[in-house]
Amino acid sequence: MTTQFTGKVVLVTGGGSGIGRACARTFARAGATVVVAGRGAEPLARTVELIEGDGGHADAITVDITRAGGIEHLIATAAGRHGGLHVAVNNAGVFAGGAVADLDEESWSRVLDTNLTGTWLAMKHEINHMRQHGGGAIVNVASNLGAHMRIPGISAYIAAKAGVSALTRAAALEYIGDGIRINAVSPGPVDTPMSLLPGETAEGRAERMKTALPIGRVATVDELANTIAWLAGEQASYLVGHDLLVDGGAAA
Numbered sequence: 001m002t003t004q005f006t007g008k009v010v011l012v013t014g015g016g017s018g019i020g021r022a023c024a025r026t027f028a029r030a031g032a033t034v035v036v037a038g039r040g041a042e043p044l045a046r047t048v049e050l051i052e053g054d055g056g057h058a059d060a061i062t063v064d065i066t067r068a069g070g071i072e073h074l075i076a077t078a079a080g081r082h083g084g085l086h087v088a089v090n091n092a093g094v095f096a097g098g099a100v101a102d103l104d105e106e107s108w109s110r111v112l113d114t115n116l117t118g119t120w121l122a123m124k125h126e127i128n129h130m131r132q133h134g135g136g137a138i139v140n141v142a143s144n145l146g147a148h149m150r151i152p153g154i155s156a157y158i159a160a161k162a163g164v165s166a167l168t169r170a171a172a173l174e175y176i177g178d179g180i181r182i183n184a185v186s187p188g189p190v191d192t193p194m195s196l197l198p199g200e201t202a203e204g205r206a207e208r209m210k211t212a213l214p215i216g217r218v219a220t221v222d223e224l225a226n227t228i229a230w231l232a233g234e235q236a237s238y239l240v241g242h243d244l245l246v247d248g249g250a251a252a
Contacts, residue, residue, distance in 0.1 A: 004233050006031030009082045011075075013065055013122060014092030016043025018192040019141065019228075021050070022221035023089050026229050028056030035059045035078040038092060065092050065118035075125040084133055087232045088126040090119045091141040093160075095194050100155045108156050115160035120167060123182075127175055135179025137232040140168045142186045144247040161186075165243045172241030183231050183239055188247025189218040214249030
């Protein structure tokens, strides 16, 4: 337990499960009031319940991050209810397989709209709020698959996450003068359903990762959440436009 985010309001998109839920709980344990956002009301409510069970403070707002009006409403509502917005974690994302020639337009658009356009829309409104209220910190969740390494068969996801990395660095240069510090984290396989192959069990994944990754295992969601909180905090105050690999050596 720390108090480094006491008095801060933190927004986490995709906060209903996985990395997003772990981030929300980590920030709340460090004193923040956390707003979790996503499409599913029930998973978000469960995150709020867990945070309140930890003794923290949280709120949930349902939103489609691919819709500009929804994102604008999200930022205005979060700031209006809780007195500001100091940190944003843009974590919402989807995964889809398919090589370039096999992808249909619907799959391509769904992955790009959520992972890249959704991140851009969230940043747009987060930045517009923060630049008028003394700055803040933004952490985008990219991936080690994209700017850092590629594998066959998931071209839309790779393109979208590479875009998140580039967008992060471009925005970081544009807005550090306004006191907004923007960085990204690029996870490798994490202990979530996204890292499971079709039909694979957690036990089967654990066996596969013994040789698939230099570290020999997937990351826990708490390992990612702790890294994201560090990037957003004062201990990382000199990091600007950085895309931090957290992938157990996969892209080394």
